[in-house]
Every structure is written in structure tokens, then in C-alpha cells.
Amino acid sequence: MGVKSNNYYSNEKRNTDKANDATHQEMLELVKDIAKFSDNTYGERRIKAVLNALSFPVSRWKVAKLMKEANVWVRYKNKYKATTNSDHNKPLYKNELEQNFTTEQPNQVFVGDITYIWTAEGWLYLAVVIDLYSRKVVGWSMGSRMKAQLVCDALTMAIWQRKPDKGLIVHSDQGV
Incomplete structure (x- = not known):
């Protein structure tokens, strides 16, 4: 052959x-x-x-x-969670900072954001408020649900700790 x-x-x-x-x-x-x-x-x-x-x-x-x-394919799960919903009807506020993230003294501008952390119990959400002058965390709150109260608690802690004067600017990315 x-x-x-x-x-x-x-x-x-x-x-x-x-x-x-x-x-x-x-x-x-x-x-x-x-x-x-x-x-x-x-x-x-x-x-x-x-x-x-x-x-x-x-x-x-x-x-x-x-x-x-066997025609078996792996379905991959996202390793992140979407936490910002910019598609909403809530009012947007004027951007007072206009990307100028410097200040002359403490307690003039607070910036805040929410992140999520994977733990053995599941996802936990962390809301943080930072003084833009010192770049230190002045307020925070953690919870298992991403609700407005989480941010309010972090901001309340920041105001209680720092006792800022009138005219404080609180800046966020306005994600809902």
C-alpha cells in the first residue's frame, strides 16, 4: 500500500x-x-x-x-459589579470644582465615592468621604446594600468629625 x-x-x-x-x-x-x-x-x-x-x-x-x-462551553461570570447608573431622571448639580482638585485649607471641599469589596460573606459596599486638602478619609460607612443611607452616614461622620464652616463643597461623580 x-x-x-x-x-x-x-x-x-x-x-x-x-x-x-x-x-x-x-x-x-x-x-x-x-x-x-x-x-x-x-x-x-x-x-x-x-x-x-x-x-x-x-x-x-x-x-x-x-x-x-459534547458541545459544552464555559460561561464566564463578570468579576465586577456595575455600581453606577447614569441613566436616571434625578437632577444633576453644577460641577463646582471643574477638575480643579486643589484647595488652600482643610474642610473646604469633601469628595466622596462608593466602592465594593468581596468578602467571605459576599459583597460589601463602602462609602468614603475624603477631605481634598489633607487627602485623608474623614468619613466612611459600610453596608451590604448600596443605598442612599450609606452615603448619608459617611457624610454625617465627616461633618461630625471635622465640623466644617458654611460653604462646604461636597463633590461626587453623581452615580446613582
Whole structure:
């Protein structure tokens, strides 16, 4: 035939009918079940770990082929949460600072923002108020829900600690 014997037999081995291989079919069904159980969040490494735990020693590359054959794709979740909603009907205030973030003395301008932190209990929201002159945190509040009260508590703490004069400017990015 003009083909070396080792190539012939390796090609024969490669082309064995996988549809008749019971172990292959069982692993294929397991991959589908694992994907369904994990809501398509398990990738090659985690599926490999599950298959190995179920006494199916496979490599990551074999799992990748099984996933492709089973038409299983990983659905990645966002690693961030959207916290600003700029699409609202609330009034916008004039930007008094106009990107000039310097002041001559303390307690003239406070700036605030909200961020979120992942903890073992879930997401926690942190509202912070900073004195623009000293760049120090003068008020903060933390909670499990992002509500207006969170910001009010942080601002109340800042005013209580610093007792600013009239004319204080409070600046934020106006995210709701």
C-alpha cells in the first residue's frame, strides 16, 4: 500500500470508533452532566478534577476534546459589579470644582465615592468621604446594600468629625 506499518497501525488505533467505546461514551455523558450541574461554569481543570475523582484518569487536553465533542462551553461570570447608573431622571448639580482638585485649607471641599469589596460573606459596599486638602478619609460607612443611607452616614461622620464652616463643597461623580 505504500504506507509504513507503524503509521498504518497508529492511524488504525487513532480512528477506532469512539461511538462504540463505552468508557468514552460514559465520560462524554459525565462531562455533559458536570456542565449542567455547574451551570456551565466549570472549565477543563475543574471537570478534569471531577472526572479524576470519579476514577476516570484523564488529561486536561482529553477533557477539552470531550467538552468540544459534547458541545459544552464555559460561561464566564463578570468579576465586577456595575455600581453606577447614569441613566436616571434625578437632577444633576453644577460641577463646582471643574477638575480643579486643589484647595488652600482643610474642610473646604469633601469628595466622596462608593466602592465594593468581596468578602467571605459576599459583597460589601463602602462609602468614603475624603477631605481634598489633607487627602485623608474623614468619613466612611459600610453596608451590604448600596443605598442612599450609606452615603448619608459617611457624610454625617465627616461633618461630625471635622465640623466644617458654611460653604462646604461636597463633590461626587453623581452615580446613582
